[in-house]
Amino acid sequence: MHFSRLFSQTLRETPSEAEVVSHQLLVRAGFIRQLGAGIFSYLPLAYRVINKIMTIMREEMNALDGQEILMPVVQPADIWKETGRFYQIGSEMGRFTDKNGHDMVLAMTHEEVVADLVRGTIRSYRQLPALIYHLQTKWRDDPRPRAGLIRVREFIMLDSYSLDADWAGLDRQYSAHYEAYFRIFKRCGLSTVAVRSDTGMMGGKEAHEYMYLTPIGEDSLLFCDACGYSANRQVASMHKPLPEQEDSLPLEMVATPGASSIEELAAFLDVPAAKTAKAVFFMGHFSAENGGHEALIFAVVRGDMEVNETKVANLMKAGDLRPATDEEIRASGAVPGYASPVGLKGVKVVVDDLVPRSPNMVAGANLAGYHLRNVNYGRDFSADLVADISAVRDGDGCPQCGAPLRLARGVEVGNIFKLGTRYSDALHCNFLDENGNNQPVIMGSYGIGVGRLLACVAEEHNDDRGLVWPAAIAPYPVHMVVLPGREMDTGVIAASVEAALTAAGLEPLVDDREESAGVKFNDADLIGLPMRLTISERAFKQGGVEMKLRASAESHVIPLDQVVTAVRSTIDLLSQV
RNA sequence: CGGGGUGUAGCGCAGUUGGCAGCGCACCGCGUUUGGGACGCGGGGGUCGGCGGUUCAAGUCCGCCCACCCCGACCA
Numbered sequence: 001m002h003f004s005r006l007f008s009q010t011l012r013e014t015p016s017e018a019e020v021v022s023h024q025l026l027v028r029a030g031f032i033r034q035l036g037a038g039i040f041s042y043l044p045l046a047y048r049v050i051n052k053i054m055t056i057m058r059e060e061m062n063a064l065d066g067q068e069i070l071m072p073v074v075q076p077a078d079i080w081k082e083t084g085r086f087y088q089i090g091s092e093m094g095r096f097t098d099k100n101g102h103d104m105v106l107a108m109t110h111e112e113v114v115a116d117l118v119r120g121t122i123r124s125y126r127q128l129p130a131l132i133y134h135l136q137t138k139w140r141d142d143p144r145p146r147a148g149l150i151r152v153r154e155f156i157m158l159d160s161y162s163l164d165a166d167w168a169g170l171d172r173q174y175s176a177h178y179e180a181y182f183r184i185f186k187r188c189g190l191s192t193v194a195v196r197s198d199t200g201m202m203g204g205k206e207a208h209e210y211m212y213l214t215p216i217g218e219d220s221l222l223f224c225d226a227c228g229y230s231a232n233r234q235v236a237s238m239h240k241p242l243p244e245q246e247d248s249l250p251l252e253m254v255a256t257p258g259a260s261s262i263e264e265l266a267a268f269l270d271v272p273a274a275k276t277a278k279a280v281f282f283m284g285h286f287s288a289e290n291g292g293h294e295a296l297i298f299a300v301v302r303g304d305m306e307v308n309e310t311k312v313a314n315l316m317k318a319g320d321l322r323p324a325t326d327e328e329i330r331a332s333g334a335v336p337g338y339a340s341p342v343g344l345k346g347v348k349v350v351v352d353d354l355v356p357r358s359p360n361m362v363a364g365a366n367l368a369g370y371h372l373r374n375v376n377y378g379r380d381f382s383a384d385l386v387a388d389i390s391a392v393r394d395g396d397g398c399p400q401c402g403a404p405l406r407l408a409r410g411v412e413v414g415n416i417f418k419l420g421t422r423y424s425d426a427l428h429c430n431f432l433d434e435n436g437n438n439q440p441v442i443m444g445s446y447g448i449g450v451g452r453l454l455a456c457v458a459e460e461h462n463d464d465r466g467l468v469w470p471a472a473i474a475p476y477p478v479h480m481v482v483l484p485g486r487e488m489d490t491g492v493i494a495a496s497v498e499a500a501l502t503a504a505g506l507e508p509l510v511d512d513r514e515e516s517a518g519v520k521f522n523d524a525d526l527i528g529l530p531m532r533l534t535i536s537e538r539a540f541k542q543g544g545v546e547m548k549l550r551a552s553a554e555s556h557v558i559p560l561d562q563v564v565t566a567v568r569s570t571i572d573l574l575s576q577v
Numbered sequence: 578c579g580g581g582g583u584g585u586a587g588c589g590c591a592g593u594u595g596g597c598a599g600c601g602c603a604c605c606g607c608g609u610u611u612g613g614g615a616c617g618c619g620g621g622g623g624u625c626g627g628c629g630g631u632u633c634a635a636g637u638c639c640g641c642c643c644a645c646c647c648c649g650a651c652c653a
Binding site: 009011012013014015016017018019027028034036037090091092108109140142143144146151197198207209218320322323412415417447449481483484485486514515516517518519520521522523525534536537538539546 | 588589602610612645646649652653
């Protein structure tokens with residue numbers, strides 16, 4: 001490819017809307033252009049990277065005996081109504097009606113279509129196990145797209161779906177994906193960690209997320225450096241030291257004027273926050289199968305802890321959780337700022353498992369300006385549910401070994417789910433087992449955001465001059481900078497080098513523009529191909545062409561008749577993982 | 578959805594009290610230059626986000642709307 005023909009444009013100045021470095025560089029280097037919020041076009045440079053990433057994905061999926069298919073982006077809403085997700089999922093789903101007035105859906109993911117395929121295809125245990133995958137566009141109307149390609153609304157995803165006759169089969173395919181996904185990321189030059197995660201809208205049993213650790217990430221993760229425990233904060237648990245046990249003291253009411261927060265209360269009564277109970281109210285939205293209504297949820301944690309909303313939502317089987325308004329709290333009989341579960345009727349109460357073990361706590365009196373001392377679980381109140389609903393913080397104890405957990409930020413580049421029979425049950429994907437009995441197909445689903453992966457690689461591999469692509473996914477292996485000579489025609493040498501490299505399967509990007517050397521070198525650094533070959537009179541007089549790696553400052557001259565061999569061996573070396 | 582910000586040429590920006598719509602980069606032509614973002618001369622490019630209002634006159638003042646960015650809520 002000749003640079004003068006490349007459909008692209010490098011920019012000297014960073015567009016003001018780009019904040020994270022991957023976004024800035026991908027736009028400046030002419031890889032992507034934004035069309036709308038979270039909607040991007042991939043120009044040739046980016047699409048070549050995308051294709052190389054997708055090739056790696058296909059190789060790894062095929063190695064698991066996966067078979068590539070292609071499922072539709074536009075889908076009739078009927079199958080989404082069958083699984084209930086048409087109603088569960090909110091504004092994030094793209095919906096419209098076709099000319100006949102039928103509800104249609106833009107694919108956010110493809111479990112429903114897979115299940116529809118399976119019920120029309122799989123009849124016998126002899127057809128299982130199976131693995132199908134595709135690389136297809138998804139539309140998720142994210143409330144807040146940001147950070148360039150990191151968080152978008154339209155994106156290409158690798159998603160694969162495992163189909164098994166039994167749970168052991170699912171475990172095998174899940175493990176195979178667990179390893180294959182690490183290989184994909186590694187081959188793309190991105191190091192990731194897998195953490196336990198929430199199953200969210202997918203439902204199902206077990207899930208892991210693959211996280212690229214970076215301060216710009218929006219997910220909070222907890223790691224134990226002692227034993228290796230790792231989890232997304234949404235599901236992370238902790239070791240909770242048992243509070244000192246004391247005899248129950250008589251309940252007493254104390255005036256606490258103006259002390260409506262834990263800090264004020266603890267200061268006013270001169271007790272540690274750990275001796276108080278914190279009341280948090282949510283309105284939970286319950287889907288049709290669970291009643292189809294909103295209901296108040298009263299969560300209680302110890303005063304020195306925070307509520308983990310994901311845990312509460314999962315426990316209560318609420319599809320959605322939002323903070324309750326003061327009016328909604330009052331309607332339950334509780335008093336905002338002075339609320340407690342003592343004496344409340346008709347409200348769903350969920351209590352953190354540390355609270356029943358904490359004696360003589362301070363809790364609200366449900367009376368403005370008053371609290372209760374010496375509240376004891378069991379004697380003074382009880383809950384509908386006692387479970388772990390605390391949010392883990394940096395430094396809290398590891399649930400496995402007790403060592404302090406470390407909090408880090410990350411971007412989720414992939415995830416794997418054990419779906420089980422949720423979709424097979426809903427869409428009646430049954431097969432006949434060896435004994436002639438109907439059984440639901442057991443499914444898993446696995447996904448990687450291709451553009452997000454590209455963006456994370458760009459985020460990780462750059463310097464102050466521009467991008468530094470890993471050789472395995474670089475748009476071209478070689479950037480040829482051709483500089484005109486005074487006494488000789490360097491274009492002739494460039495043409496022969498280009499032809500030789502192309503014939504060897506090492507297609508170069510040839511900067512044939514009439515630009516100054518500085519412009520060409522700077523653009524080469526900005527675009528970040530792994531190797532630069534400079535064809536110039538100076539290099540020719542030194543015996544050939546100059547070779548320099550993007551990731552290194554050193555360069556040396558290669559004789560013309562050895563260029564192909566040298567480029568190949570170097571690129572091969574760089575491509576190894 | 579709430580809070581904040583920004584919309585003027587492809588990109589970055591200026592535009593005073595309301596009075597001819599500009600600068601740098603990029604782009605086109607000619608010439609000089611040629612190993613780290615060269616120089617001279619000459620050019621092309623605008624629904625000043627949109628609609629409405631005030632005014633002799635609106636990029637500028639007023640109202641409504643839209644888009645994009647950031648923070649939060651939310652989210653795989």
